[in-house]
Amino acid sequence: MSGACKESVIHIHPAGPLLALVGNPNCGKTALFNRLTGSRQKVANYAGVTVERKEGRLKTAAGKVLRLLDLPGTYSLYPRSPDERVTCEVLAGRARGEKRPDLVVCVLDATNLRRNLRLVLAVQRLGLPMVVALNMADLAARRGLQIDPEALGRALGVPVLRTVATQGEGLDALRDLLDRRELWDLPAPVETPADGAQDQARVNAILQQLGLDRDTPELPSDRLDRVLLHPIVGPLLLTLLLFGLFQAVYSWAEAPMGWIEAGSAWLGEQAGAALQGTALDGWPRSLLVDGLIAGVGGVLVFLPQILILFFFILLLEESGYLPRAAYLLDRLMGGVGLSGRSFIPLLSSFACAIPGIMATRSIANPRDRLVTILISPLMTCSARLPVYALLIGAFVPQRELLGGWVELQGLVLFALYGAGILGAMAVAWLLKRFTQSGRQVRPLMMELPAYHWPSLRAVALGLWQRAQIFLRRVGGVILTLTLLLWLLSSFPAAPAGATQPPIYYSVAGWIGRGLALIFEPLGFNWQISLALVPGMAAREVVVSALGTVYALSAAGEEAAQVLSGLIAAQWGLPTAFSLLAWFVFAPQCLSTLAAVRRETGGYKIPALMLAYLFALAYAAAFLTYRISGWLLG
Ligand SMILES: Nc1nc2c(ncn2[C@@H]2O[C@H](COP(=O)(O)OP(=O)(O)OP(=O)(O)O)[C@@H](O)[C@H]2O)c(=O)[nH]1
Ligand SMILES: [Mg+2]
Secondary structure, eight states: OGGGGSOOOOOOOOSSOEEEEEESTTSSHHHHHHHHHOOOOOOOSSTTOOOSOEEEEEEOTTOOEEEEEEOOOOSSSSOOSHHHHHHHHHHHTOSTTOOOOSEEEEEEEGGGHHHHHHHHHHHHTTTOOEEEEEEOHHHHHHTTOOOOHHHHHHHHTSOEEEOBTTTTBTHHHHHHHTTOGGGGSOOOOOOSOSOHHHHHHHHHHHHHHTTOOSOOOOOHHHHHHHHHTOTTHHHHHHHHHHHHHHHHHHHTTHHHHHHHHHHHHHHHHHHHHHHTTSTTTTHHHHIIIIIIIHHHHHHHTTHHHHHHHHHHHHHHHHHTOHHHHHHHHHHHHHHTTOOGGGHHHHHHTTTOHHHHHHHGGGOOSHHHHHHHHHHGGGSOOGGGHHHHHHHHHHHSOOOEEGGGTEEHHHHHHHHHHHHHHHHHHHHHHHHHHHSSGGGSOOOOOOOOOOOOOOOHHHHHHHHHHHHHHHHHHIIIIIHHHHHHHHHHHHOSOOOTTOOSOGGGGSHHHHHHHHHHHHHGGGTOOHHHHHHHHHHTTOTTHHHHHHHHHHHHHOOGGGGGSOHHHHHHHHSOHHHHHHHHHHHHHSOOOHHHHHHHHHHHTSSHHHHHHHHHHHHHHHHHHHHHHHHHHHHHO
């Protein structure tokens, strides 16, 4: 999933005026950016979604092309966290490979002018040409706030436009405005002294002048929060919600998974039958049937589960519930030396650890940020879902508990995710014990946005992007590695009079048996040991690799079985449990380690991460294997 999460490479374009979107977190900068440039950067209803600068192109009404930067939100020009620093450096003209913007589009959340206007005043003092987008104008109107853009513009001395980024309202006016020459002229220096307290006084005066200085009435969001943030009801609902999520991943996916499974089985049979007895019978047939169709089909089958997981994540992100969950978990996280701040990066890691690691840029405290980075791989990323689902499908019976309310397989999946979380908390707790600053108590300062109904379009778009990422992985890295593995598993061919299946004599067979010496204490046979290797590049490959290896190891009618049936017949339960335990803790794919290196600026932390995760996984799998063998034996 790294494609979407890599640091954007920003080239130096000496020509072309540069615009920058600046504003408080969650005021709608990225929504505006997407509309203006046709991009699809991530938009979500919490502070700290954008953590790096992104570039796009924007056309003015007269057809002039401008460069537009989307920046992380910031409360002031005194950065407190790495993401805020990105914005401040761009504004100061200190960002590497980027010139100082020629014009700033200051985005305001119209429902919270008291706080948002302070940043406008601070940016004004930088002496850059500026326009103000009075965004979320729809929400302000719904709350009965009558804001006159012209009056605000007069008070600030800059043009102010009313916008609704999500609907695209006001964007044509902005495009028109950008063609006006005088807009780009440097403003006269602003005389107010650089003092935050005086800024607040000026903001109050402006609000008074516009008749906006009354208290806001209680909002529906506040009423909802009285239930959702209730000290007892709140955590209960959160647990229920997460539990329901894993149930849904199982029960809703059942039918579509069946279709994909049947489809790829049918395709394999057809292809196999069509090539039988032809010139292509032999290795080309095996490549197609055992390598391609068995391998890739085995992974593709998990698309429905991944989409259901993301459907829930998208709903949570867009509704505004996430920061509430962070608030509810703040106490719990405090117990292990972290704060609720770490919650959103950790939750993002359920999709993929890379965006999770990027999201830690919104954590101001360097120690907390580092600990959060270190434990993020323990959150179960979506690439691990296929591995869990395969093993659960093979070894956990489909059974309904509590009168049909709970599905056993969903429960086991919930427990596996839980094991990762518990492991992460244990590691954080240890780090708290052994570092000084971990024991300080830091209050949680986090903005709670108003709840929104997630827009159907945004959710559908998000799911479509996820499906694309997954399919691109299946068709790219997974397919390549699967074919490579097939190649290594097929050559050299078995000698005459061989007693074992041919794969045993192949290069892969040799590698697998070598690795099995290391993994034998965990109960892994050589097929599993072999499959773990390509799994370092992309976890799902473990599934396709097992598919290929077993398709090539099986003889006769066995080969026709689906993978889960094959491994259920060949592995003992302790081996399956041990492999699951391995997967809960084992180090992430290489791209995660690369992201950690980039974000921490060195090899020390990624090396530490690799070592501790390996040790943890080995110990956990070893204990699981021994204990379950003893219990079941
Ligand atoms: N009703 C309404 N919602 C909006 C508008 N603009 C943005 N939103 C919503 O506000 C939330 C925040 O939007 P983003 O574009 O992610 O905000 P941002 O300023 O980029 O946030 P950060 O990257 O965290 O600084 C999302 O849920 C958007 O759908 C608007 O004009 N009206
Ligand atoms: Mg943003």
